[in-house]
Amino acid sequence: MLVKEFIFKIEEKFPLSLQQDYDNSGIQIEGPNLELSNVIVTLDVTEQSVERAIETNAQMILSHHPMFFHPLKSIKSGNFRERMIYPIIMNSISVYSAHTNYDAAKNGLNDLLSEKLELKDVKPLMKMDDFGNGIGRVGYIRKQPIEEFVNFVKEKLESDHVKFAPAESRYVEKIAICSGAGSDLLDSVLSSDVDLYITGDLSYHEIATAVQSGLSLIVVDHDETEKFFEDGMIDFANSFGIKTTKYHERFYWIL
Known part of the structure; x- marks a missing residue:
């Protein structure tokens, strides 16, 4: 299955029309329309999840939270979100988010x-x-x-x-x-x-x-x-024979 075919399946099942007004679900970065051999499924697009995508030769990162909520005015290496754009594009990775529509x-x-x-x-x-x-x-x-x-x-x-x-x-x-x-x-x-x-x-x-x-x-x-998004989307992708890698990241601990 090609990237665009999989995106069509996602939006058929979880229509973008269901998202809230403030949201930005959908394509975050559109890469080449490649054959999908591996999809990274995660809650957030982070530098670590991008590294995992590159390591596993993934063609897509499928996240719950959108990578972009606000328009970019510039792309600088000092901001972690903007810094991720370079390796994503250079490695032909598509980024897609299913948030409030999901x-x-x-x-x-x-x-x-x-x-x-x-x-x-x-x-x-x-x-x-x-x-x-x-x-x-x-x-x-x-x-x-x-x-x-x-x-x-x-x-x-x-x-x-x-x-x-x-x-x-x-x-x-x-x-x-x-x-x-x-x-x-x-x-x-x-x-x-x-x-x-x-x-x-x-x-x-x-x-x-x-x-x-x-x-x-x-x-x-x-x-x-929200962590069950990962398992739910993995089951969804697997139903089309697409290989997935789960990447769950936690940013805090209760001490």
């Missing part, structure tokens, strides 16, 4: 999270069309003490720590989730009559507002909700 798409990241957490009767929190696409997800679990479900979430998301903010009710049954940063959805969650919201990157004041409003929270590190 989050919102049916069978995309939020559905993967729903499956991980064994949610039932799952629907988009904010519906975008009649085909199952939308922002966030709402589903149901067996009614249980919230402390029991917190441990289940840590196990299923393979996370050794979370922020746990329980509201007055100690039982949960109806759950809302949003991969990555979910603060923009907080008002929609509060009006959706759910018991618990699972997301990343909520501030102290947002947590306080939610709990005082009767909504329990599990706040997971941003990348801990």
